[in-house]
Amino acid sequence: MTAPAPRPPRDYPFEAPWQAQVFAMTIALQDQGLVGAEEWAQALGARIAASAVPDGSDYYECWAAALGDLLAAKELLSREDLLRTTAAWHAAAARTPHGQPIVLDAGGSRAGGVT
Amino acid sequence: MADDPDHDHSGGSELSEMDARVRALETLLTERGLVDPAALDGIVETYEHEIGPHRGAQVVARAWTDPDFREWLVRDATTAVASMGYGGRAGEHLIALANTPEVHNMVVCTLCSCYPWPVLGLPPVWYKTPAYRAKAVRDPRGVLADFGVTLPDSTRIRVWDSTSEQRYLFVPMRPDDTEGWDAERLATLVTRDSMIGTGLASAPSQETVS
Numbered sequence: 001m002t003a004p005a006p007r008p009p010r011d012y013p014f015e016a017p018w019q020a021q022v023f024a025m026t027i028a029l030q031d032q033g034l035v036g037a038e039e040w041a042q043a044l045g046a047r048i049a050a051s052a053v054p055d056g057s058d059y060y061e062c063w064a065a066a067l068g069d070l071l072a073a074k075e076l077l078s079r080e081d082l083l084r085t086t087a088a089w090h091a092a093a094a095r096t097p098h099g100q101p102i103v104l105d106a107g108g109s110r111a112g113g114v115t
Numbered sequence: 116m117a118d119d120p121d122h123d124h125s126g127g128s129e130l131s132e133m134d135a136r137v138r139a140l141e142t143l144l145t146e147r148g149l150v151d152p153a154a155l156d157g158i159v160e161t162y163e164h165e166i167g168p169h170r171g172a173q174v175v176a177r178a179w180t181d182p183d184f185r186e187w188l189v190r191d192a193t194t195a196v197a198s199m200g201y202g203g204r205a206g207e208h209l210i211a212l213a214n215t216p217e218v219h220n221m222v223v224c225t226l227c228s229c230y231p232w233p234v235l236g237l238p239p240v241w242y243k244t245p246a247y248r249a250k251a252v253r254d255p256r257g258v259l260a261d262f263g264v265t266l267p268d269s270t271r272i273r274v275w276d277s278t279s280e281q282r283y284l285f286v287p288m289r290p291d292d293t294e295g296w297d298a299e300r301l302a303t304l305v306t307r308d309s310m311i312g313t314g315l316a317s318a319p320s321q322e323t324v325s
Contacts, residue, residue, distance in 0.1 A: 028155060040279065048228075059228070086132075
C-alpha cells in the first residue's frame with residue numbers, strides 16, 4: 001500500500017464556539033496544575049448527575065457550570081464576578097450593531113452590568 | 116422593514132446566555148493571568164483537527180501486526196502509545212485490553228465522560244448520554260444490539276467503568292481475510308466504536324476507500 005491511510009470520518013467535537021472555548025479553558029487550567037483531573041471529573045459528574053435533561057444534550061452547559069463551581073470553590077473566580085461580567089457581555093452585545101464584533105469596553109469585567 | 120430586527124442596525128446584537136457566560140469566564144481568567152487566549156486557540160485547534168480515532172486505529176493495527184508491540188501495549192499502554200507520539204492529557208493512565216472470542220470488553224464512564232483523548236479524541240455524543248451510561252452497565256448485550264452487533268452467547272462481556280485515573284482502549288479482533296495486509300491498510304478497518312467496545316472492526320469488504 002503506498003496511498004496514505006484514509007482517516008475514518010470523525011464527529012465534529014463541538015456544536016458551538018463557546019463549547020470549544022470552555023473546553024479549552026478547562027484543559028489550560030489543568031495544564032497549569034490549577035485544576036486536577038480527579039476533582040474535575042467529580043465536579044463535572046456532579047453537574048451531570050443533577051441535570052434534568054434526559055438526553056444529555058446539555059453536556060457542555062454542565063461542563064461550564066462545573067468549571068464555575070470549581071473556580072468558585074478554589075476562590076479563583078467568584079460567582080458574583082462571573083455574573084457581573086456575563087451581564088457586561090450582554091450589555092456590550094446590546095450596544096453593538098448587528099454583524100459587528102462584540103467587544104467589552106476597557107476594563108469591561110469591572111464595568112459590570114451598568115448599562 | 117423598520118420592524119424587522121434583522122434590518123434594524125441600531126437594535127444591537129444578542130449573545131446566548133452560554134455564549135455570554137463563557138466569554139465572561141475567558142475575560143476574567145485572562146485578566147487574572149490564569150489562561151492565555153493564544154493557548155486556548157491552540158488547544159481547540161488540536162482537539163478539532165489533530166486528535167481523533169485515526170490515532171487509536173494506528174495503535175490497534177500495529178498491535179495486530181507486531182506481536183512485541185501488542186505485548187507492550189497490553190502490559191503498559193500509556194508508554195506504548197506514547198512511543199507513537201500519542202501522549203498527553205487524559206492518556207496518562209491508559210489500559211489496553213484485547214477482545215477475544217471468549218471475552219468482549221466495553222467501556223462506559225458512569226460518572227461523566229472519561230475517555231482516552233490522545234488515542235480516540237473527544238467522545239461521541241452518545242457516549243455522554245444518560246441512556247448509554249445507564250444501559251451499558253445494566254444491559255451491555257442490549258447496547259451491542261443497538262449498535263447492530265450480536266455476539267455468541269459463549270462470549271463473556273465485561274464492562275469497564277472509566278475514570279479520570281483509568282481510561283481504556285480495546286484492541287478489537289482482527290478481521291478474517293486480511294492476511295498479508297500491512298498496518299496502514301489494516302488501520303482503515305479499525306472503527307472508533309470497535310475501540311470503545313460497542314462495535315467490531317470492519318470486514319475487508321467494508322474497507323474505507325478515499
